[in-house]
Amino acid sequence: MIARRSVWADEQVAELAAKFVSAADEVHHLQRGDDVECKLFQKLAEQGHYAGRTEPSDTRQGIYACTATGVLLASVNTNEPRRMRRMLERALERWQELPLEQRVVADLGEPVLKRLEARYPTDGLVLHQYSRDLEREPALRDWRANAWNQDFVWFTRVEARALAPATLEVGATTPWPSELARRLARCHLVDNVRGQVSAFRRGSVEKAELQSCVTSVADGRATLEFRGVSRATENGAWPVAGFKDRVAPGEQSRGFRAELAGRAVFELASQRFVEFELAAVGTRFGGSQFNGRDGDLEPAPMGVWFELASDAPAERVAPALVWEYGW
Amino acid sequence: MVRMLSLLVAVVLTFSDAPSVDDKPLAEWRARIAPAESERAWSSIGWRANFWAAVEEANAAEKPILLWAMNGHPLGCT
Numbered sequence: 549m550i551a552r553r554s555v556w557a558d559e560q561v562a563e564l565a566a567k568f569v570s571a572a573d574e575v576h577h578l579q580r581g582d583d584v585e586c587k588l589f590q591k592l593a594e595q596g597h598y599a600g601r602t603e604p605s606d607t608r609q610g611i612y613a614c615t616a617t618g619v620l621l622a623s624v625n626t627n628e629p630r631r632m633r634r635m636l637e638r639a640l641e642r643w644q645e646l647p648l649e650q651r652v653v654a655d656l657g658e659p660v661l662k663r664l665e666a667r668y669p670t671d672g673l674v675l676h677q678y679s680r681d682l683e684r685e686p687a688l689r690d691w692r693a694n695a696w697n698q699d700f701v702w703f704t705r706v707e708a709r710a711l712a713p714a715t716l717e718v719g720a721t722t723p724w725p726s727e728l729a730r731r732l733a734r735c736h737l738v739d740n741v742r743g744q745v746s747a748f749r750r751g752s753v754e755k756a757e758l759q760s761c762v763t764s765v766a767d768g769r770a771t772l773e774f775r776g777v778s779r780a781t782e783n784g785a786w787p788v789a790g791f792k793d794r795v796a797p798g799e800q801s802r803g804f805r806a807e808l809a810g811r812a813v814f815e816l817a818s819q820r821f822v823e824f825e826l827a828a829v830g831t832r833f834g835g836s837q838f839n840g841r842d843g844d845l846e847p848a849p850m851g852v853w854f855e856l857a858s859d860a861p862a863e864r865v866a867p868a869l870v871w872e873y874g875w
Numbered sequence: 876m877v878r879m880l881s882l883l884v885a886v887v888l889t890f891s892d893a894p895s896v897d898d899k900p901l902a903e904w905r906a907r908i909a910p911a912e913s914e915r916a917w918s919s920i921g922w923r924a925n926f927w928a929a930v931e932e933a934n935a936a937e938k939p940i941l942l943w944a945m946n947g948h949p950l951g952c953t
Contacts, residue, residue: 562916569939572942609946615933615940807897853909868948
């Protein structure tokens with residue numbers, strides 16, 4: 549996540565990156581999958597910076613420069629622009645040295661890929677989610693002060709329709725279906741500001757209620773307002789310091805208590821949302837193994853923002869916790 | 876156990892001072908939480924959202940591939 553603001557915001561890195569065809573992807577899937585895409589990555593990764601590594605984890609995350617034929621040009625895992633520039637320059641030099649047959653494949657075929665994005669709800673509702681810490685005293689002074697993260701939220705067409713009253717007339721109200729409100733609380737009202745976090749367990753959601761109210765209907769569109777509350781608290785023993793305390797994790801508690809408010813526009817003809825904004829504001833506490841809260845476990849304010857995503861490829865990424873959806 | 880109890884007490888005490896969603900209009904919450912344009916520079920690189928899309932495009936264009944692979948999709952929650 550730090551790489552977004554360090555390495556990839558560096559102008560010289562961006563200039564070098566323009567000489568490649570760039571992709572971003574989820575390494576756990578690429579490491580564990582068995583389709584042609586994953587097999588190609590596994591071949592590359594076992595030539596790269598983490599080849600053969602098993603401790604402190606077997607992750608192969610990082611940045612790889614390679615060819616479509618499976619030749620690794622260079623790789624690194626860094627948040628330092630200078631190291632990244634060196635890696636990219638080295639990769640381009642190696643590329644120039646390669647004969648054509650090692651650069652391209654005559655026929656890649658049309659392989660079937662096993663990706664979660666195959667479940668993208670084309671006719672449903674897709675939200676872009678952002679999370680960030682809110683003002684507090686004393687203010688942090690390092691990268692954590694302005695850390696932010698993002699995710700995507702998926703609803704099927706049927707689920708999205710259920711977020712609005714069945715009869716779209718002024719004053720009509722409806723609660724969000726409990727399963728959808730609780731899914732939002734478990735998978736999206738989580739503290740991922742500084743890194744990945746697991747979903748709240750089902751029993752950890754104390755309250756998850758959202759209500760939709762139609763405030764106007766005009767020109768084939770209904771305007772809705774949202775109000776709600778969410779409270780989740782989870783207790784147990786788990787690490788909060790990455791790999792440092794994983795052998796003997798201590799007793800922990802984590803949670804998020806938030807108020808929610810928002811508005812949306814629902815188009816009657818298409819039966820789809822064409823505008824959507826939702827804010828969740830409240831207090832988070834505790835941490836998890838990889839969300840960077842070690843030393844920052846006390847309650848502090850956090851905000852989550854949801855808005856309509858575009859259908860651009862870069863916004864068709866599966867929600868981080870989509871397997872919790874039960875789809 | 877002591878740590879959990881102290882944390883719960885802190886939560887109760889802090890919750891009364893928690894920010895309210897009614898403290899600001901929605902547009903201000905968006906401006907406060909969503910990334911500013913200057914924080915989106917990384918997305919100007921034009922990332923394809925999966926490795927294979929880059930493999931196909933690079934192969935056709937006879938260009939090398941740059942892959943950013945992280946725990947959690949870098950274009951989503953990482």
